[in-house]
Amino acid sequence: MAIDGLDGRLITLLDAEPRIGVLEASxxxxxxxxxxxxxxxxxxxxxxxxxxxPQVDPAALGYPVTAFATLEIRxxxxxxxxxxxxxxxxxxxxxxTTGEGDMLCRLVARSNADLQRVIDRVVxxxxxxxxxxxxxxxxxxxxxxxxxVEQAAQES
Amino acid sequence: MAIDGLDGRLITLLDAEPRIGVLEASxxxxxxxxxxxxxxxxxxxxxxxxxxxPQVDPAALGYPVTAFATLEIRxxxxxxxxxxxxxxxxxxxxxxTTGEGDMLCRLVARSNADLQRVIDRVVxxxxxxxxxxxxxxxxxxxxxxxxxVEQAAQES
DNA sequence: GCTCCGGCTGGACATCCTGTCCAGTGAAAT
DNA sequence: ATTTCACTGGACAGGATGTCCAGCCGGAGC
Numbered sequence: 001m002a003i004d005g006l007d008g009r010l011i012t013l014l015d016a017e018p019r020i021g022v023l024e025a026s027x028x029x030x031x032x033x034x035x036x037x038x039x040x041x042x043x044x045x046x047x048x049x050x051x052x053x054p055q056v057d058p059a060a061l062g063y064p065v066t067a068f069a070t071l072e073i074r075x076x077x078x079x080x081x082x083x084x085x086x087x088x089x090x091x092x093x094x095x096x097t098t099g100e101g102d103m104l105c106r107l108v109a110r111s112n113a114d115l116q117r118v119i120d121r122v123v124x125x126x127x128x129x130x131x132x133x134x135x136x137x138x139x140x141x142x143x144x145x146x147x148x149v150e151q152a153a154q155e156s
Numbered sequence: 157m158a159i160d161g162l163d164g165r166l167i168t169l170l171d172a173e174p175r176i177g178v179l180e181a182s183x184x185x186x187x188x189x190x191x192x193x194x195x196x197x198x199x200x201x202x203x204x205x206x207x208x209x210p211q212v213d214p215a216a217l218g219y220p221v222t223a224f225a226t227l228e229i230r231x232x233x234x235x236x237x238x239x240x241x242x243x244x245x246x247x248x249x250x251x252x253t254t255g256e257g258d259m260l261c262r263l264v265a266r267s268n269a270d271l272q273r274v275i276d277r278v279v280x281x282x283x284x285x286x287x288x289x290x291x292x293x294x295x296x297x298x299x300x301x302x303x304x305v306e307q308a309a310q311e312s
Numbered sequence: 313g314c315t316c317c318g319g320c321t322g323g324a325c326a327t328c329c330t331g332t333c334c335a336g337t338g339a340a341a342t
Numbered sequence: 343a344t345t346t347c348a349c350t351g352g353a354c355a356g357g358a359t360g361t362c363c364a365g366c367c368g369g370a371g372c
Contacts, residue, residue: 047216060203094297099290134255141250
């Protein structure tokens, strides 16, 4: 779905100050409240804004260690492996990929030592042939979307 | 920060239905409104809930292709590379890592063909020695946090 | 065993926001 | 020129919010 400059400014504003409501947003953007409401409805209907769920920080929950694991799967075991990984709370994300491995997953753990336990649990499944793990040290660019939103907004 | 069962249920509820307010949440959880408000304040103060920003779907914005790039950096060029990557809108996330590469970044692109342009832009920087890219095909486990929240809540 | 304290309850209050209408205006497309 | 569409500015009732408060309870510490 294409978005214009106003959509972009709205998303950016909501990202910076999620607590403000439709009315306050309309004041900041200099448009009528109905306009903001219509834009929001359109963005939600178009799937651009999926929701406003709470952004939970795993580190604050006691899981400060993040790691990425590349998994190699035995042929035909894909579905089983997915189900297995979906059952591990420390697996925050899973992708199937091209290239060397077959899957890439994001893990968190309570400590480097605890990461071993998590990895054991992840790879302790017959369908997984091999796993290669790298620990994330710093996070210079945290998951973000605003720059992309602005680029998409300008291309309108 | 430790969370208890009520915190866990509250986060899960907010994740499932972000539009409900404090009052409705208190009704669903069977506690007083003040309790929910106090819990929410505590979770935000403790950093567990970082905010309620809009969850934007890159695919809906016209960037349906996701890829992960492992970068090898020339010694001492880390800071420059970070700044460079932070300036590329299609770079959604960047980590420094242990292991084979020095950095891992998440990219999006408008198409497989467009991914080439993004990669060229990413690696078109002197500090980057080598890059290895894998395309994400499926996403069996989208970025999630609830299972981890529930585990953290049970350990209380 | 007793007291203190923190967390929860249930209620109050004024203020503000929300969802949902509507008619009028302007600009762009046909 | 006419239609169409988005935006404006306003209205309305209903409800939520932020912020108090007194009272109650159970656990921790003395």
